[in-house]
Amino acid sequence: MGEFFGSLYCSLFEDFFGLPLAEYxxxxxxxxxxxxxxxxxxxxxxxxxxFMCVCYYxxxxxxxxxxxWGWSTFVIVNTIINFVVGWQWVLKxxxxxxxxxxxxxxxxxxxxxxDTDNILxxxxxxxxxxxxxxxxxxxxxKWWSNNCSSAPFTTLK
Amino acid sequence: xxxxxxxxxGGTGARVLRSFTxxxxxxxxxxxxxxxxxxxxxxxxNADLTRTVTLMNNYRAVRNELSFSQGNETxxxxxxxxxLMVNYTLRIQDTDDKTFQQFIDLPSMDKASQAMMxxxxxxxxxxxSMEVGFKGNxxxxxxxxxxxxxxxxxxxxxxxxxxxxxIFIISSIFGGTGASGFPLxxxxxxTGTSFSNNDIINNSEIGAITILPYFKLKSDDDSEIDSxxxxxxxxxxxxxxxxxxxxxxxxxxxxxxxxxxxxxxENHEGGSAQQNDAHLxxxxxxxxxxxxxxxxxxxxxxxxxxxxxxxxxxxFDSFYDDxxxxxFAPLTRYMMLTNCxxxxxxxxxxxxxxxxxxxxxxxxxxxxxxxxxxxxSSYLEWLREMENxxxxxxxxxxxxxxxxxxxxxxxxxxxxxxxxxxxxxITARLNSAVKKCHSKEDYNKFLEMFYLATSRLMSEKFxx
Numbered sequence: 001m002g003e004f005f006g007s008l009y010c011s012l013f014e015d016f017f018g019l020p021l022a023e024y025x026x027x028x029x030x031x032x033x034x035x036x037x038x039x040x041x042x043x044x045x046x047x048x049x050x051f052m053c054v055c056y057y058x059x060x061x062x063x064x065x066x067x068x069w070g071w072s073t074f075v076i077v078n079t080i081i082n083f084v085v086g087w088q089w090v091l092k093x094x095x096x097x098x099x100x101x102x103x104x105x106x107x108x109x110x111x112x113x114x115d116t117d118n119i120l121x122x123x124x125x126x127x128x129x130x131x132x133x134x135x136x137x138x139x140x141x142k143w144w145s146n147n148c149s150s151a152p153f154t155t156l157k
Numbered sequence: 158x159x160x161x162x163x164x165x166x167g168g169t170g171a172r173v174l175r176s177f178t179x180x181x182x183x184x185x186x187x188x189x190x191x192x193x194x195x196x197x198x199x200x201x202x203n204a205d206l207t208r209t210v211t212l213m214n215n216y217r218a219v220r221n222e223l224s225f226s227q228g229n230e231t232x233x234x235x236x237x238x239x240x241l242m243v244n245y246t247l248r249i250q251d252t253d254d255k256t257f258q259q260f261i262d263l264p265s266m267d268k269a270s271q272a273m274m275x276x277x278x279x280x281x282x283x284x285x286s287m288e289v290g291f292k293g294n295x296x297x298x299x300x301x302x303x304x305x306x307x308x309x310x311x312x313x314x315x316x317x318x319x320x321x322x323x324i325f326i327i328s329s330i331f332g333g334t335g336a337s338g339f340p341l342x343x344x345x346x347x348t349g350t351s352f353s354n355n356d357i358i359n360n361s362e363i364g365a366i367t368i369l370p371y372f373k374l375k376s377d378d379d380s381e382i383d384s385x386x387x388x389x390x391x392x393x394x395x396x397x398x399x400x401x402x403x404x405x406x407x408x409x410x411x412x413x414x415x416x417x418x419x420x421x422x423e424n425h426e427g428g429s430a431q432q433n434d435a436h437l438x439x440x441x442x443x444x445x446x447x448x449x450x451x452x453x454x455x456x457x458x459x460x461x462x463x464x465x466x467x468x469x470x471x472x473f474d475s476f477y478d479d480x481x482x483x484x485f486a487p488l489t490r491y492m493m494l495t496n497c498x499x500x501x502x503x504x505x506x507x508x509x510x511x512x513x514x515x516x517x518x519x520x521x522x523x524x525x526x527x528x529x530x531x532x533x534s535s536y537l538e539w540l541r542e543m544e545n546x547x548x549x550x551x552x553x554x555x556x557x558x559x560x561x562x563x564x565x566x567x568x569x570x571x572x573x574x575x576x577x578x579x580x581x582x583i584t585a586r587l588n589s590a591v592k593k594c595h596s597k598e599d600y601n602k603f604l605e606m607f608y609l610a611t612s613r614l615m616s617e618k619f620x621x
Contacts (some may be wrong), residue, residue, distance in 0.1 A: 064581055
């Protein structure tokens, strides 16, 4: 699963949020953090998107939202939440000064080449992937909705 | 499959049939599968009659598209309304462009007969044109209507009659056509032998409603109808009915209906100008037909209708429990359908309405839908006329169509735990109901969807 999420994030967006951060999240940067962080972030992203989708199609399931803009509203909210989650998840480690590795030459702890812009870019990445996830989940679960099964586009049904 | 033949005599008969048709459309339960209206009115251009004929044609146009497959419990338009005669009207010969004396051929009578005629009929009666009916003169009607038994239309009725079928006669007691036509028709049905199935018809279950004066007419010297004579004519007719109908057991159920509060209408002798607004009394008369169809009457029963209270306008709460139970749910369900197809038609005919996405392709452009919408518009018009009439029948808040559950006068809907309200709640119930429909064809499915959804809403909002 770690491989799957890692590949998902890195195959398209590694250049966007930077190789050092990718290595840190893989747990291969040499820092104290050695676990694959993509699993937690990816599962959160899927979980949040699934929850938002279920809210739209089954919990709220409101006739007035059965249109492209009703669906888009939920996409936007989902995107914002996932942006904040992805950004803060990584920023927490940055603020806790965990993004350091030991320099074998000096034996001193040196910071990884990661700055706040990289972390912000990762938040955006998480947000973009959550849009794709929301669309996929939409076309899996929408059919059984009472009031919104034709959203976002009736012609695509 | 039992049939109910409903004879509507005169203008009142046509107006009661209008109310009865509305009840059938709403799905008020009647004890027969098929209703066959037969109007007896020499005034074929009477606007009350033409409006009723139009409504019944409209009903049939909708009903003919429906099939009610097994499992489909929809009550809207459930009862079949059949047409036996042109314009549902039993034609009365020789009344067009003729005066009464021409009809009876007075000049050709011998002197003794002419003297008798002059004793029984005033000069005004004899010179009266019958083109627009008998203008409140039952003595004329009792002569002219004697011929109906010999008409082809009556034979059509008789030959169509089967064992187990019932007959109901609607008439007013204070006019001309109804007051004279009812006892004549009843006598023919009970004792006539010159038509097909006469033995079955003679012994069939027959009910009738006789409507006592419930409106007045403005005084008009040019009109032959004077509403100040309504009461005296009623008294005479009641005495006649007592001796010749009730006491001799010739009828199974005789309903009496009247009110001491009466509105005043324009004085029109007949024709296209005679279009009276729908009235509470006609509504209640239609419930008499419903009552008769649902019960069996072995011996003569004389029935009157009481209301729980009569302090102001009549509402659902004015009815006793049985009658309220009979009317409240179907009329309210139909009101919700009406609101959706009038107030919110643009939405419900659009793709925004989720149920439309896998169903009802092309339905909204069909004649079925235009006929159905026409029926619902007529329903609103009918309700509004009764509300504005005197005494007012105020069943629904017709000015609060934006609040579909506040629509019943004097009854507050229950609150339910839902994120949806008003039309959104109706929409949600419709979207849910469309998946539970047994019907396959769009027309049936559309009405079944509304029936299931509104039934659920009646339970949720009104504990019905």
